[in-house]
Every structure is written in C-alpha cells, then in structure tokens.
Amino acid sequence: MYTTCLASLSLILLSQTPAARSSSWDCQVLPSEQKVETDPDSGAKVTFVTTAPSSDTTIYFHHRCFLRNDRLMLFHSDRFGRTEVMGCLVETGELLRLNQADAPAASLPTISVNDDRLYVFKENAIYAWRVDLATEPRTQVHITETKLMEMPPGAQLRSLLTENCDGTLIAYTYVLDDACYIGFCDLATGLPLPVTKLDFKPDHLQFHWSRPDLLAFNRIYESDVAPKDPAVPRHARIWFLNTRTRVPIPAFFQVPGELATHECWWVSDQMTFIGGHHHEGNREEGNVKVLDLKTGDIRIVGAGVWMDDATAEQLARVNWWHASGSPDGKWVAADNWHGIVALFNAKTTEKTILVTGHRIYGGGQHLHVGWDQTGSRVRFTSNKLGNPDVCLATVPKN
Known part of the structure; x- marks a missing residue:
C-alpha cells in the first residue's frame, strides 16, 4: 500500500x-470595492470584499488565508486575465495584486x-x-x-x-x-x-492544528x-x-x-466532516459530524434531514456540504447547495442561520465556508451579485 x-x-x-x-x-495596491449589507433574516453584517465583474473566490475552506491579527486575507481572482493570488487589507478594504x-x-x-x-x-x-x-x-x-x-x-x-x-x-x-x-x-x-x-x-x-x-x-x-x-x-x-x-x-x-466527505481539522484533536446514511441519486443526507481522535467517537453537531418523499432540491436546502470549526472552539459553520451558511453551537448543537441567498441550487461556485483567525467572522464565496465574490460575515456576539 x-x-x-x-x-x-x-x-x-x-x-x-x-x-x-x-x-x-x-x-500593486487597488482601491476598496467593498459593499456592506445586513442579512435580512439574521441581522448579520455581510461584507462583500470584492464586487468587480470577475471570478473572485475564497481560499479552500480548511486552509489558512489570514496573516497574523487578520490584517490581510488571501483570495483567488481572474480579473487580470488569469487566476492569481490576491490579498485584501481587512481594515481598509484595499486590494493587493x-x-x-x-x-x-x-x-x-x-x-x-x-x-x-x-x-x-x-x-x-x-x-x-x-x-x-x-x-x-x-x-x-x-x-x-x-x-x-x-x-x-x-x-x-x-x-x-x-x-x-x-x-x-x-x-x-x-x-x-x-x-x-x-x-x-x-x-x-x-x-x-x-x-x-x-x-x-x-x-x-x-x-x-x-x-x-x-x-x-x-x-x-x-x-x-x-x-x-x-x-x-x-x-x-x-x-x-x-x-x-x-x-x-x-x-x-x-x-x-x-457518505463521508469534506473533512477539516478543528480544536482539541477533533475533525469535522459531512456524513450521512441516505443517498439516492442526487438526493442525499448531509449531517455535520465531529470525529474525536482521543476517543474515536463520532457525533453529530449539525443535523441534516432525510425525507423519503422530498426532492433533491428540497433536501439540499436542509442538509450540508462543507463545514469548518471556529478557532475558539465555540462554533461549527456549514454551507449548502442553496447558499445558506449556518452556525452550530459546539456545546448545544443549536442551529443559527447566519446568511442566506449566496448560491442558486444547480449553479454557481461553492461557498467553501471557513473562518478568520479569531472566530469572529466566517469567509465564503458568494454568487449573490451575479458573479463569484469573496465575503465576510460577522458572527453575532449573542
């Protein structure tokens, strides 16, 4: 082997x-093109780091993309006619080639x-x-x-x-x-x-980690x-x-x-991943699971849903595809095919919908939800403005 x-x-x-x-x-330093809005349901602050008519996407969700103190965030962009690594100064919104x-x-x-x-x-x-x-x-x-x-x-x-x-x-x-x-x-x-x-x-x-x-x-x-x-x-x-x-x-x-997919290290010798036991064609169950290396136990921290008579589109709205835990150990964030990002309380497993509407089922870039270094913001790719953009959503303090 x-x-x-x-x-x-x-x-x-x-x-x-x-x-x-x-x-x-x-x-090369480029001016800020940020757009800030409030999610209509959760009230979370959502910052579109990029808004240009290009394909701008976040770094893959289980990789570090923030410099120390969250001063600079990396992302991918094709705005120069090829895919390059770019940066954003988080405080000013300025972009860096x-x-x-x-x-x-x-x-x-x-x-x-x-x-x-x-x-x-x-x-x-x-x-x-x-x-x-x-x-x-x-x-x-x-x-x-x-x-x-x-x-x-x-x-x-x-x-x-x-x-x-x-x-x-x-x-x-x-x-x-x-x-x-x-x-x-x-x-x-x-x-x-x-x-x-x-x-x-x-x-x-x-x-x-x-x-x-x-x-x-x-x-x-x-x-x-x-x-x-x-x-x-x-x-x-x-x-x-x-x-x-x-x-x-x-x-x-x-x-x-x-099903087991999209594993990601987390705190305390734990790993998150997506798993489920129902899969029929493009209809599938996706729970957010946590593997504890200390014990070998696997638990569900973010439950998905399975309904025998539901369509694939309906199931995709209430199941999950990527997940990553916050560096402070308090939350696990998960995204799905409908462009929804949810937060699951690591202790209680209570679900809070953070943002919605960032992907249309059947098309668009995956969100690949990840975190900054402090656990105060999630990062993801949004399709909401008509082309892929990099977004930050602030986690409500309460």
Whole structure:
C-alpha cells in the first residue's frame, strides 16, 4: 500500500535548489470595492470584499488565508486575465495584486503560522513570499520571494500546500509516472525529506492544528459514498499519516451506503466532516459530524434531514456540504447547495442561520465556508451579485 521512498529521495535531491535565491517587488495596491449589507433574516453584517465583474473566490475552506491579527486575507481572482493570488487589507478594504504582472502566476497559497509569510507553487517549485506591510502614510506592500525547492521533473502537484503547526514542514502530494506520493520540505533548510508512496490517489492534505507530526488527507474514489456491494473492499475516505512513521492509516471505515466527505481539522484533536446514511441519486443526507481522535467517537453537531418523499432540491436546502470549526472552539459553520451558511453551537448543537441567498441550487461556485483567525467572522464565496465574490460575515456576539 505504501513505501517510505529513500530511492525517490535521491531523485528529488537532484531537483532541489542549490542555494536559496531571492527576489523582491512592490505590490500593486487597488482601491476598496467593498459593499456592506445586513442579512435580512439574521441581522448579520455581510461584507462583500470584492464586487468587480470577475471570478473572485475564497481560499479552500480548511486552509489558512489570514496573516497574523487578520490584517490581510488571501483570495483567488481572474480579473487580470488569469487566476492569481490576491490579498485584501481587512481594515481598509484595499486590494493587493500580490503577483507580478510579468511573472508566472503563483497558485495553491497557504499562510505561515509563524510570521507574515505565505507559501505558493509556480514553475514546478515551492516558494516562500515574505510580506512587509505598511499603511502609513499610505499603503505599501513589499514581497520578498525565496525559492525553497523544485519538484522532480515530470511531477504534477495534486493538492494544496500545507504547513505544520510549528512551522517546520510543508507537505504536498504529487503524481509522477502514474505513482502517487506525499512529499515533505524541511523549512529550516529548504531541502526535501523522504517521501511516502501510496497505492491510491490522495487529496485535501492538511496538517493537524496543534500536532506538528500528524497529517490528514482523503482517498479519492469514484464516489465518497461507500458501495453497498459486500464484495467491494471496505471504503475509507479519510486517512491519517504520522510524519515519523510515514504509515498511512484510515480514520475509520464507512459502512455500506455511508457518505463521508469534506473533512477539516478543528480544536482539541477533533475533525469535522459531512456524513450521512441516505443517498439516492442526487438526493442525499448531509449531517455535520465531529470525529474525536482521543476517543474515536463520532457525533453529530449539525443535523441534516432525510425525507423519503422530498426532492433533491428540497433536501439540499436542509442538509450540508462543507463545514469548518471556529478557532475558539465555540462554533461549527456549514454551507449548502442553496447558499445558506449556518452556525452550530459546539456545546448545544443549536442551529443559527447566519446568511442566506449566496448560491442558486444547480449553479454557481461553492461557498467553501471557513473562518478568520479569531472566530469572529466566517469567509465564503458568494454568487449573490451575479458573479463569484469573496465575503465576510460577522458572527453575532449573542
């Protein structure tokens, strides 16, 4: 099933950068285009960070996208004729073109845990971008880029980059010669470490929030619903890997017909995911569940609904598709196909609808609801204004 590949390490070492090379530039600062409204039902403040006629989308929900103190938020935009990583200064609403116009577009960004730095992928290599930000007397943003390491020739990156909680490692997945690997970069040296070879395709790689040695990822199947055929091998969507042993193990095996998808680390050795036991064509049940690694228990924190006579559209309004927990441990936010974001109280499981109307069933970008660093705002992609925009919704204090 797996191999810790010392032979593959030698291949990667041939591709490493001989010496770290740096370059720097000043970022283009664009005026704020924010639009603020109040959700008519909840009263929550909703800030449209972007309103331009372009496709602007939030970073994937289980990845960090805010610099320390929530000063700068990352997002994706195609407003320059290609998809680039952009930033928004949260206090002023000013937008930042982080990429140089005449340079290859960077992708797959993730924010560092330790300082004002992000990691990106371009030209088959991993780079670190140091962000120096000043707002007086006017906004100025300067990026210093350092090349960390190159991928092996012919390798295709499969996942977002993910940094562990003590800032010592970056992990990534890639395909080379039809084989799948999880790779690691030592951030102190910029050198690649031994890789793990898998016999299946992985995705959604993410480090534990407080354990620097624990990775989660998913196994890609034709469906996230476990087959009901007893002759089919057992189905496990969610997997773990300890960086010391490099042995991948399933989090749990799904029972036949069970859905498990969109896992996301949370506080206190917990992980949220979407699960259900009813799936008929495009009619499905989606509960927000929490897996506790300390006990192995799985509980429902945000209940979905199943009705035998309901249509797929009706069921999609009262079930959930992505979920993520707040950094303070108080809430779990969930979104669905109808553009609804709900908050579930982590202690009582009480549901509060935060925003509605940000997607039409059957079309539009997924919301991919995530959080800022304080747990005071959720972030998501909205389709409400006619094209994808990045939004922040403030969590009511009561």
